[in-house]
Each structure stands twice: as C-alpha cells, then as structure tokens.
Amino acid sequence: MLEIKNLHASVEGEAILKGINLEIKPGEVHAIMGPNGSGKSTLSSVIAGNEDFEVTEGDIIFERANISELSPDERAHRGIFLSFQYPVEIPGVSVTNFIKTSINQIRKARGLKDMPANEMLKKIREKAAMLEMDRKFLSRSLNEGFSGGEKKRNEIFQMAMLEPKLAILDETDSGLDIDALKVVANGVNKLKNKDNAVLLITHYQRLLDYIIPDVVHVLMDGKIVKTGDKQLAKELEERGYDWIKEEQVARV
Amino acid sequence: MDLKEKLISSFFAFEEQIDLENDIHQLRNNAIKFFEDKGFPTKKEEAWKYTSLKSILKDDYSIFPKKEETIDYRDIKKYCIHEIDTYQIVFVDGIYASHLSNTTHDKFDACLMSSALNNPKYKSIIDRYFNKIAPEESLTALNTAFSKEGAFIRVPKSVAAEKPVQILHFSTGNESALMLQPRNLIVVEENAQVQIIERHQSLTANAVLTNSVTEIFVEKNAILDYYKIQNDKISSSLIDHTHVKQASNSHCSVHTFSLGGKLTRNNLNFYQHGEHINSTLNGVTILEGKQHVDHNTLVHHTQPNCESHQDYKGVFSDRSTGVFNGKVLVDKIAQKTDAFQSNNNILLDDKASINSKPQLEIFADDVKCSHGCTIGQLDNEALYYLRSRGIPLKEAKALLMFAFANKVLTGVRIPEIKQRITEQIALKIGVHLGFDL
Numbered sequence: 001m002l003e004i005k006n007l008h009a010s011v012e013g014e015a016i017l018k019g020i021n022l023e024i025k026p027g028e029v030h031a032i033m034g035p036n037g038s039g040k041s042t043l044s045s046v047i048a049g050n051e052d053f054e055v056t057e058g059d060i061i062f063e064r065a066n067i068s069e070l071s072p073d074e075r076a077h078r079g080i081f082l083s084f085q086y087p088v089e090i091p092g093v094s095v096t097n098f099i100k101t102s103i104n105q106i107r108k109a110r111g112l113k114d115m116p117a118n119e120m121l122k123k124i125r126e127k128a129a130m131l132e133m134d135r136k137f138l139s140r141s142l143n144e145g146f147s148g149g150e151k152k153r154n155e156i157f158q159m160a161m162l163e164p165k166l167a168i169l170d171e172t173d174s175g176l177d178i179d180a181l182k183v184v185a186n187g188v189n190k191l192k193n194k195d196n197a198v199l200l201i202t203h204y205q206r207l208l209d210y211i212i213p214d215v216v217h218v219l220m221d222g223k224i225v226k227t228g229d230k231q232l233a234k235e236l237e238e239r240g241y242d243w244i245k246e247e248q249v250a251r252v
Numbered sequence: 253m254d255l256k257e258k259l260i261s262s263f264f265a266f267e268e269q270i271d272l273e274n275d276i277h278q279l280r281n282n283a284i285k286f287f288e289d290k291g292f293p294t295k296k297e298e299a300w301k302y303t304s305l306k307s308i309l310k311d312d313y314s315i316f317p318k319k320e321e322t323i324d325y326r327d328i329k330k331y332c333i334h335e336i337d338t339y340q341i342v343f344v345d346g347i348y349a350s351h352l353s354n355t356t357h358d359k360f361d362a363c364l365m366s367s368a369l370n371n372p373k374y375k376s377i378i379d380r381y382f383n384k385i386a387p388e389e390s391l392t393a394l395n396t397a398f399s400k401e402g403a404f405i406r407v408p409k410s411v412a413a414e415k416p417v418q419i420l421h422f423s424t425g426n427e428s429a430l431m432l433q434p435r436n437l438i439v440v441e442e443n444a445q446v447q448i449i450e451r452h453q454s455l456t457a458n459a460v461l462t463n464s465v466t467e468i469f470v471e472k473n474a475i476l477d478y479y480k481i482q483n484d485k486i487s488s489s490l491i492d493h494t495h496v497k498q499a500s501n502s503h504c505s506v507h508t509f510s511l512g513g514k515l516t517r518n519n520l521n522f523y524q525h526g527e528h529i530n531s532t533l534n535g536v537t538i539l540e541g542k543q544h545v546d547h548n549t550l551v552h553h554t555q556p557n558c559e560s561h562q563d564y565k566g567v568f569s570d571r572s573t574g575v576f577n578g579k580v581l582v583d584k585i586a587q588k589t590d591a592f593q594s595n596n597n598i599l600l601d602d603k604a605s606i607n608s609k610p611q612l613e614i615f616a617d618d619v620k621c622s623h624g625c626t627i628g629q630l631d632n633e634a635l636y637y638l639r640s641r642g643i644p645l646k647e648a649k650a651l652l653m654f655a656f657a658n659k660v661l662t663g664v665r666i667p668e669i670k671q672r673i674t675e676q677i678a679l680k681i682g683v684h685l686g687f688d689l
Contacts (some may be wrong), residue, residue: 048640076642088637092655098641101651106642158641 001026001197002047007058009046016042018222019058024166027194031208031233032201034219035241040201041085043219044170045141047077047199048082062166076102077109079165083155083172085201090142095122095154098142099161106162111202127160133189148175156187163191168199173207185210218244255309255431260288262315263397270400276369279383283396302575302607303546308489308515311459313431315398317345323455325352328422333670338449339417341403345424346432348401352420360407360446365435366406377406381439385467385495385523388490394491399435402464405446406439407474413446416666423488425456436466440474440502447666450479452490459489467495470502472526477505479669483512483676486541489520493519500526500555507664509673510537510545511680521550528556535564536657536673538680539572539604546575550673553586556616562593565660567653568595568604576608580623584615593623598630598656600649650681 002024009017016039024030034040046053047060049072060068063084067075090098104114115123128138131153143151152172159167169188173181188211192198200211208216208230216233218226226232226244236244253261263284292309293300323344332340339362342352348364355363361374368374369382383399386392403419423430432452436449440446453461469547470476482490490513498504509518522531537545550561566574597606610623630652638648657677664670 043315050636050640052636071645072636072639072644075649076640082640084637084640088631088634090634090637090652090655092658093651098638098651101643101647102638102641105644105647109642109644162641 001063002060003198004047005059005061007043007046007060008056009042009053010056011042011053015056016053016222017046020222020224022217022224024197025200026197028209028215029135029192029198029200029213030215030217031213032199032217032219032224033203033205033233033236039222040218041170041218043199044082044168044199047168048072048080073105074109076162077106077174081162081164081167083152083159083167083169084172085171087143087151087155089146091144093142094139095142095157096138099124099158102158103161123161127157130135130160130190131157132183133157145186149177149180152176153180153184156184160187164196166197166199167191168201170201171203172200173202173204181207182210205233208233220244220248255313256291258313259315259394260284265316266398274369275379276382276399280397280399283393286388286393287390287397290393293390299548299577302573302577303515303517305515308461309459311429313429313459313461314427315431317347317430318426321427322424323349323352323422327455328352328420328453331422331451332418332420333416333449333666333668333672336666337414337415339416340420342420342422343401343434344422345426345430346401346421346434359411360405360413360444361458362403362405364383364634365402365404365437366400368437369400371385374404374406377439378437379445381467381469382437383467383571385469385497386465387495387521391463391491392465395433395435395463395493398433399465402435402437405448407441407444407446409441410443410629411441413445413471416447416449419448419450421452421458421462422455423458423460425458425520427452427458430461431457432460432462432464434462434464436644438466438476439470440468440470440476443473444471445475447477447479449479449481449666449669451607452484452488454485454488457485457487460484462488462490462492463488465493468497468504470496470498470504472499473501474499475503477665478507479664479666481506481520481669481673482507482508482510482516486514486543488513489515491519492516494521496520496522496531498522498524498526498529498531499603501528502526503532505532507533507660508535508547509676510539510547513543513545515544516550517546519548521531521552522560524554524558524560525551527555529558531557531558531560532663533562533564534558534660534663535566536660536677537564537566537568537574538657538677539574540569540680541571541572541626543572548575549578551580551591553580553582553589553591556585556587556589558586559590560592562595563660564595565608565657566595566597567600567656568597568606571601571603573604574606576606576609576625578609578623579611579613580621582614582616582619582621583614587616587618589619589621591615591619591621595624596626596656597630598653600630612628615634650678653677653681
C-alpha cells in the first residue's frame with residue numbers, strides 16, 4: 001500500500017529525514033517510535049504532503065503511484081489521512097460543516113455526487129456515538145477552545161467519517177487520559193480491516209497496549225535504525241533508546 | 253464644464269421643477285451655496301485622505317434623467333430579497349416606479365420622500381426631522397440642494413412593522429452616465445420597530461454615481477435594523493451618508509455588505525442622545541480587481557450607560573483597496589460607556605491594500621472602550637489542515653474567508669439576507685461549499 005524509498009526531507013535547509021525506507025501492506029499496523037527530534041512528526045507531515053517540508057531525495061509510493069509531488073488535498077482524495085499532533089483551531093467553521101465539506105470534496109474528487117444529507121447525518125451520529133462524543137460538540141467551532149483530549153478525539157472522529165486507506169496517527173495518545181485513550185483506541189480498532197492500514201507515530205508504548213502493532217520501527221536521527229515486532233516496543237519502554245544508540249555505534 | 257459647474261447651473265433648472273413656496277427651498281438654496289463654496293472633497297482633507305473621487309468625477313453625468321421606465325419585475329427580481337414578504341420602494345433612474353413598488357400607509361408609512369415633502373399631513377414630521385442631523389459637509393449639502401425624492405419611512409409609536417421595507421434603486425443605462433441623489437428619511441417612534449434593506453443596483457455597464465443621504469431617528473425604546481447590500485457593477489460608484497440619532501433605550505444596527513462597485517464610500521454616523529442606547533455597526537467587505545471601499549464611521553456617546561459595537565471585516569484581493577476610519581467619541585459625562593471597535597482584514601495579494609485608522613477620543617474616566625485592528629493573510633497552518641482533509645486550496649481559502657466573515661453575519665436577524673449574503677460571498681469567491689455558515 002505504502003512504500004517509502006530512501007526518503008530525504010528537509011525544512012528550511014536543515015535535513016531531518018536522511019534516507020527512510022518503509023513498506024506498509026494492507027491490513028497492517030505499523031508503529032514508529034523514537035526519541036524527541038528523531039523526525040517522527042516530519043515523516044508523518046511529509047507523507048501527508050505538508051509543503052513546509054522539502055523532499056530532497058527518494059519517493060513515496062502509495063498504491064503503486066508516486067505521490068511525492070501531490071498536494072495534501074490530492075493525497076487525501078487518494079485515501080491518506082493524518083491525525084494531527086496539534087490540530088489547528090478554525091473559528092467560525094463547525095465540526096459538522098467541516099466534515100461535510102471534507103467528505104463531499106473527497107467524493108467530488110473521486111467523481112461521486114455529494115453524500116445525501118440523511119446519510120451524512122446518520123453517519124455523523126453513529127461515529128460520534130462510537131467515540132462517545134457529546135452532540136453539542138459537533139456544532140462547536142472546529143477545535144476552538146477544545147481541550148487536548150477533545151482535539152484528539154475529534155481527529156479520530158474525522159478519521160472514522162473519512163474511512164481512509166492509510167491513517168497516520170501522529171502522537172494521538174499525547175494529551176489523552178487513560179479513559180479517553182481507550183475510547184480512541186477502540187475507535188481505531190473498529191475501523192481497522194484487512195484493506196486499510198495504520199501508521200502510529202508515538203513516543204510511548206502506552207498506546208500500543210490498546211492498538212497492537214504488527215511492526216515496530218525505531219526512528220533515530222532521520223533514519224529507521226531498528227525494526228521488530230510488538231516486543232520491541234516493550235523493550236524500548238523498559239530500556240529506553242540508549243541501548244539502540246549503543247548498538248548503532250557498535251555496528252559502525 | 254466640470255461636474256461642479258454643471259451641478260450648480262443645473263440647480264436653476266431644478267428650481268423650475270419644484271414648489272418654491274415650500275420651506276425646504278430655503279434649505280436647498282443654502283445648501284447649493286455651501287456646495288459651491290466647498291466643492292467636492294479632495295485628498296487634502298483628512299477624512300478623504302485615502303479616497304480620491306477624481307476618477308469618478310470626470311464622467312459627463314446626466315443630472316436629470318429622462319422619464320422613461322423600461323424595466324419590469326423580472327429584470328430586478330434577483331436583486332430583491334424576494335423570498336420574503338416585504339414592502340418595496342423602487343426607483344428607476346431616480347424616479348419612483350409605482351408598478352414595481354409596494355408601499356403602505358396602513359399601520360406605518362413606507363412611501364416617497366416627494367409625497368412627504370409636499371403633503372401637509374407630514375409637515376410636522378418634516379419640520380422636526382428633515383435635514384436635522386445631516387452635517388454641513390459639501391456632498392451632503394449637494395444632496396440637500398437636489399433633495400426631492402427617496403424613501404420616507406415613519407413607524408408610529410408602539411407599532412412594529414409587520415414586514416421589512418426594501419429601498420431599491422435601479423439604473424437602466426438610459427444615460428451614458430447618470431448621477432443620482434436619493435434622500436431618505438426614516439423615523440422610528442417610541443417603542444416602534446422596523447427592518448430596512450437598501451440596495452443600489454445598476455442594470456448595465458454605463459456609469460452611475462449615487463450620492464445618497466439618509467437621516468434616521470430611532471426614538472425611545474425603538475428598534476431598527478438596517479441592511480445595506482452593496483454589490484453593484486464595476487461602473488457604479490456610491491457615496492453614502494447615513495446619520496442615525498438615537499434616544500434612550502433604543503437599539504439600532506446597521507449592517508453594510510460591500511461586495512461590489514467601483515468606489516464606495518460609507519459615511520455612517522451614530523449620535524446617541526439618551527441613556528442605555530445600543531448601537532451596532534457591522535460590515536463585511538470582500539473586494540477584488542481595482543475596487544475601493546471606504547468605511548468612515550463615527551459613534552458619538554453623549555450620555556452615560558450606553559453601548560456601541562463595531563465589527564468590520566474585510567478581504568481584499570488583486571489591487572483592491574480598503575479604508576476603515578472609525579471614530580469613537582465619548583463625552584465627559586458619558587460615564588459607563590461600553591464601546592467596542594474591531595477591524596480585521598485579510599490581504600490576499602501583494603498589491604491589495606487597506607488603511608485602517610481607529611480613532612478613540614475619550615473624555616470620560618469610567619468607561620470600557622476597546623479597539624483592535626488586524627491586517628494579515630490567511631493562516632497557512634489552517635489551510636494545510638483543511639487541505640489534509642481533502643479540501644482543495646481554493647475551497648479551503650473560501651472556507652476560511654467564510655469563517656472570517658461569519659462572525660459579522662451572526663448578527664443578521666433576517667435569515668434570507670444571511671443566506672443571500674452567504675451565497676454572494678460564495679459566488680464572489682467562486683466556490684459553492686454546499687452549506688451555510
């Protein structure tokens with residue numbers, strides 16, 4: 001589904017990603033872990049098409065097409081979704097109107113007609129209930145005055161509405177208390193099927209207790225330095241990242 | 253002959269058309285002398301520093317249009333708020349069009365200025381209100397000199413108008429260039445209520461210059477909502493002077509939607525005479541090309557315990573230019589005044605510009621006055637966020653512009669107007685988002 005080949009990216013001339021190789025197949029959950037500043041969020045931004053980052057080398061292949069040059073909206077049309085680490089506040093646009101616009105713009109790009117209003121409403125209700133969201137929440141301005149947890153829940157609500165092929169969850173666990181984390185993880189698990197994939201970007205192992213990854217990667221200094229299964233996450237939780245650094249040094 | 257000379261010489265011809273015995277005539281005579289003395293304002297005057305009339309004064313305007321009505325309802329329907337039942341006072345090339353209008357004298361008066369000026373029944377009202385708050389200023393004086401026609405609306409004590417009144421001015425392009433000088437008088441008596449919608453619309457690409465004066469009196473406990481829809485052709489310019497005098501416990505709101513026209517100048521002055529008055533001045537300006545809109549507002553707080561709220565938002569693209577010059581004057585005795593003023597602007601292109609000049613003159617010491625002015629671009633982070641959800645750049649920009657203007661539209665109490673403005677903004681931005689904000 002997603003294939004990243006020798007990806008290099010920089011922001012304002014500073015190289016952040018220094019040769020990432022990653023392959024995610026349909027039905028898989030991958031987790032990318034790593035210390036602060038290792039390039040985790042940059043990787044998610046680059047996959048989503050954030051134009052603040054410049055891809056200097058390498059390719060991003062999504063469903064056999066090179067999407068490296070596509071705009072963020074075109075990537076969304078193809079089924080890529082990024083749950084933001086810091087969702088942006090947009091006063092004056094309600095959650096409902098935003099999601100309606102989003103869904104219908106994606107449908108339009110795929111040559112489909114607008115989703116009928118009753119179907120939309122039903123879906124909104126269903127997904128909001130799944131994420132235990134208050135109805136009032138939906139008429140509030142997008143992310144404006146939302147708590148950290150509400151923002152993250154709202155991101156997963158959008159994911160539930162858009163049903164992407166590839167969902168990238170950037171630090172979705174930060175700012176969530178344990179109950180909210182369970183609700184959000186449960187939502188993600190319900191959306192998971194054999195045809196879609198999830199890329200979890202996280203600092204902590206905590207989220208991975210609830211969303212079980214098939215593959216865990218360790219990102220350090222812009223490179224994936226270790227790949228393993230869910231046991232690797234547990235090991236990182238217990239031992240930190242230093243032993244990997246030492247391993248790296250030893251290898252060199 | 254330049255326009256000033258033409259107007260002055262036309263005044264003699266104008267005198268032949270009207271009843272010289274009328275008391276108003278002395279006012280007209282004084283006014284034309286005042287105009288002759290002052291002439292058109294120039295950029296040398298502080299109040300006109302950012303707006304030059306030069307480009308619109310060079311046309312050879314016809315001052316007295318031919319009496320010819322060549323339009324019918326289907327030509328103008330789209331410019332009317334036709335979704336709701338209203339009274340309509342319609343003028344075509346400055347002349348009352350009875351077949352397009354729906355006036356009333358039943359519960360209140362929504363009729364013609366000419367009949368109010370000439371009918372003895374209204375003499376006491378005219379004596380009391382006409383030309384009482386229009387300041388001595390050259391363009392206002394010019395209008396007074398030629399004042400003959402316009403809308404006259406009077407809502408008597410304790411009457412709530414059962415439907416809104418639309419004042420509609422159309423120009424047909426009968427003349428290659430036409431100058432119009434409508435004069436409106438609106439009196440909302442104690443405990444009375446009315447909603448008014450005003451629009452100036454050209455139907456062709458011929459030049460039109462409208463110099464409009466409206467005097468509004470909102471008496472004790474009365475409520476007036478006034479909506480100005482400005483979305484005229486690029487060949488049309490409007491200089492509007494609206495003066496509002498409010499008595500105790502009255503509420504008055506004026507919403508100005510400036511979405512079109514070549515040059516638009518809105519002089520909007522509120523004079524508060526009483527306590528517990530609420531004045532609201534809201535504006536949405538969305539310009540493109542080389543359009544120019546100048547909002548010049550004044551709120552004069554003369555008594556304690558009053559409020560005023562000003563919220564003007566502008567979006568400027570291409571080489572369009574905007575001016576916001578908002579003055580709030582709080583007299584020494586006007587303690588406990590709560591005055592708020594906000595002017596936020598988004599510049600979409602390098603060559604677009606806005607001159608924003610808030611002026612607060614506060615002589616009282618126990619007041620709550622705040623003002624804020626911002627000039628910026630659309631938020632890139634927000635654009636990226638919207639785009640990451642599949643909303644293309646153009647639509648994402650439109651959505652943010654809508655959201656930006658939305659706050660001003662929430663104060664609109666006629667849903668059909670809100671809908672209409674939302675649609676016009678969408679049309680202007682060139683997208684349809686499929687929902688209303």
